[in-house]
Each structure stands twice: as structure tokens, then as C-alpha cells.
Amino acid sequence: MSNKIFEDVKKAQNIWMDTIDKSVRANLDTVEKMLEMNKQRFSATADVASPSDFIASQSGVFKDYAEAVSTHLEALTSIGTDSRDQFTELSQEFAKGMDFSSFFPFGETTKAKKSSGKKA
Numbered sequence: 001m002s003n004k005i006f007e008d009v010k011k012a013q014n015i016w017m018d019t020i021d022k023s024v025r026a027n028l029d030t031v032e033k034m035l036e037m038n039k040q041r042f043s044a045t046a047d048v049a050s051p052s053d054f055i056a057s058q059s060g061v062f063k064d065y066a067e068a069v070s071t072h073l074e075a076l077t078s079i080g081t082d083s084r085d086q087f088t089e090l091s092q093e094f095a096k097g098m099d100f101s102s103f104f105p106f107g108e109t110t111k112a113k114k115s116s117g118k119k120a
Contacts, residue, residue, distance in 0.1 A: 008094050009047055015090065023076060030072040050078035 041061050048054045 004097060011090055012087065015083055015086045019079060022079045026072065026075045026079065030068060030075075033068055034065070037068065041072060052088070 003084065039059070044057060048057060
């Protein structure tokens with residue numbers, strides 16, 4: 001039983017580390033995309049001739065950022081859902097393997113039941 005527990009703990013650690021790795025990679029990809037967007041936007045502002053052009057370009061920038069953040073949050077949600085499903089499956093397997101009979105000894109009784117009523 002103890003080896004099974006250590007195997008399950010190792011599986012849980014692997015799930016956790018995989019989730020952290022995926023999350024960090026998603027964060028880094030999003031930061032990289034946003035830095036590239038900033039670079040493009042700063043170079044595009046050099047061509048702005050009027051305040052209305054600047055405001056129009058900024059509204060496009062906000063839209064692009066909102067889409068990038070939305071995509072990023074969807075990716076993180078997907079990662080979280082996947083790891084939650086893996087943890088749920090692992091915990092169900094762990095619970096199936098547990099022996100609760102020592103905690104709840106209702107099935108077996110050591111005392112013989114006394115017969116009620118008349119003696120033979």
C-alpha cells in the first residue's frame with residue numbers, strides 16, 4: 001500500500017509541474033506577443049499626422065490587446081481544466097484503492113446478538 005501512495009504522490013507532482021510548465025510557457029508567449037505588438041505600434045505612431053489618426057490607431061491597439069488577453073486567458077483556463085481533470089482522475093483511482101474498513105467497522109461485529117424472547 002505504501003508504494004502505491006508514493007506512486008500517486010509522484011503522479012500528482014508530475015501533474016503539478018506539468019501545469020506550472022504549461023502556464024509559464026503560455027505567459028511567456030503572451031508577453032512576447034505583446035512586446036512585439038508594442039514595437040509595431042511605436043513604429044506606426046511615427047506616421048500619424050493628426051490627433052484623430054492617433055486616436056483611431058489607439059482604438060485598434062486596444063482591440064488587439066483585448067484579443068491577446070482573451071486568448072491568453074482561454075489558454076490558461078484550458079491548462080487549468082486539463083490539470084483539474086487529471087487530479088480528479090488520480091484522486092478517484094486513489095480512493096478506489098483505499099481500504100476504509102478499518103475506519104468504519106460496521107460490517108462485522110464480534111459480539112453475538114442475543115435472542116430476544118423466550119428461552120428454549
